[in-house]
Amino acid sequence: MADCSALEAEGFIASLPRPGDFDKARENVEHFVAHHAKEGNKLAFVTSGGTMVPLEMNTVRYLDNFSTGSRGAISAEQFISNGLCSDIPPQILLLVTLSQNIDSTQTDLLEVSPSGDVVMTTREAIKPVLSKYKIVLSCNKLLLIGYSSLFDYVHYLQLITKLVNNINSIVFLAAAVSDYYIPPEDMSEHKISSPSLKLELQKVPKLLGIVNNDWGPLAYVVSFKLETDSAVLSERARNALRHYGHQLVIANTLSTRKSQVLIIERDKEEVSIVLSPEEAEKGGVIEEKLVGQVCKRHGIYINGLG
Numbered sequence: 484m485a486d487c488s489a490l491e492a493e494g495f496i497a498s499l500p501r502p503g504d505f506d507k508a509r510e511n512v513e514h515f516v517a518h519h520a521k522e523g524n525k526l527a528f529v530t531s532g533g534t535m536v537p538l539e540m541n542t543v544r545y546l547d548n549f550s551t552g553s554r555g556a557i558s559a560e561q562f563i564s565n566g567l568c569s570d571i572p573p574q575i576l577l578l579v580t581l582s583q584n585i586d587s588t589q590t591d592l593l594e595v596s597p598s599g600d601v602v603m604t605t606r607e608a609i610k611p612v613l614s615k616y617k618i619v620l621s622c623n624k625l626l627l628i629g630y631s632s633l634f635d636y637v638h639y640l641q642l643i644t645k646l647v648n649n650i651n652s653i654v655f656l657a658a659a660v661s662d663y664y665i666p667p668e669d670m671s672e673h674k675i676s677s678p679s680l681k682l683e684l685q686k687v688p689k690l691l692g693i694v695n696n697d698w699g700p701l702a703y704v705v706s707f708k709l710e711t712d713s714a715v716l717s718e719r720a721r722n723a724l725r726h727y728g729h730q731l732v733i734a735n736t737l738s739t740r741k742s743q744v745l746i747i748e749r750d751k752e753e754v755s756i757v758l759s760p761e762e763a764e765k766g767g768v769i770e771e772k773l774v775g776q777v778c779k780r781h782g783i784y785i786n787g788l789g
C-alpha cells in the first residue's frame with residue numbers, strides 16, 4: 484500500500500477534478516455541522532458504496548469496486564435509531580454512492596398501471612421506510628451527499644472529515660475504495676475506440692493515515708478491512724489498526740460479511756459479532772449489533788478524554 488504525507492495527499496486530491504456540486508455540498512455540510520455542534524449533538528459521518536474509476540474523461544467505461552452500499556446504508560439507519568448506548572443518538576452525514584442506491588430505490592418505486600403506464604407506486608412495504616426517511620430529513624438528522632467516482636469520493640472525504648473533526652464525531656469508513664486509478668492527464672478525453680485496450684493503472688495513495696492524523700485527529704475513526712480469505716483477516720486488520728492508528732477496525736470477509744464481523748481494538752482481544760440464521764430470519768441485521776458496539780466504545784473514548 485502506498486502511504487502518503489498530508490502534503491502529498493493535498494497534491495493528489497488537487498490533481499483530480501472536483502465534483503460539479505462541490506461548493507453546494509460544502510455549504511450544506513457546513514450548515515449541518517454548525518447546527519449540530521451548537522446543539523452539542525453527536526455526529527456520525529458514514530461512507531458507503533463503491534468508487535467508480537473512469538477510463539475516459541467523458542466517461543463511458545469505468546472500473547468499480549465491489550460494494551452494494553448496504554453496509555453503509557443500514558449502519559446509517561442504525562446510528563439514527565440507536566438508543567442502546569446513548570441518550571442522544573448521533574445525527575448522520577452519509578456520503579453515499581449514487582449509482583446503485585438512488586437508481587435501485589427509484590426502480591423499486593415504479594409500477595405498471597392497469598392502463599399500461601409506468602407510474603410511481605406507494606407500495607405498502609415501502610411506506611414505513613419512506614415516512615421514516617422523510618421524518619429524519621425534515622428533523623435535519625440526515626444529510627446525504629452523493630458521489631460516483633473515486634475523484635468525487637476523495638474530495639468529499641477530505642472536506643467532510645475536516646469539518647467534522649470533533650470528539651463528538653464518529654467517522655465510519657464503510658465505502659469500498661479503489662486501490663488503482665488512471666490519472667486525469669493520462670486519460671483519453673473521448674470514448675476509447677482502439678481495437679484492443681491495455682490499461683496501466685496507478686496506485687491510489689492510502690488516505691487512511693491522513694484521515695486520522697491530519698484531517699480528523701479529534702474524531703473517533705472506524706475503518707473497515709475487507710478480505711476474501713478469512714485465514715488472513717484478523718492479522719491484516721490488526722496490522723491496519725497499528726499502521727493507521729484508528730480507534731477501531733472492523734474486519735469482514737466478503738462471503739460472510741452479513742453474518743459475521745470482527746471488532747479489532749488496540750490492546751484488546753478481538754470481539755466477534757455474529758448474526759445467527761434465526762436472527763436473520765426474523766429480519767435482524769448485523770449492523771444493529773455492530774453500530775451498538777461502536778456507539779458504546781465511542782462513549783468510553785469521549786469519557787476517557789474528558
Ligand code: PMT
Binds near residue numbers: 661690
Ligand atoms: O456494501 P456491502 O455490499 O454491504 O459490503 C460492505 C463492505 C464489504 C464493502 C464493507 O463492509 C467494507 O469492508 N468496506 C471497506 C472495503 C475496502 O475498501 O477495504 P480495503 O481492505 O480494501 O481497505 C481498507 C480501508 O482502506 C477501507 O476503510 C477503505 O475505505 C480505505 N482505503 C482503501 C483504498 C484506498 N486507496 N484508500 C483508502 O483509504
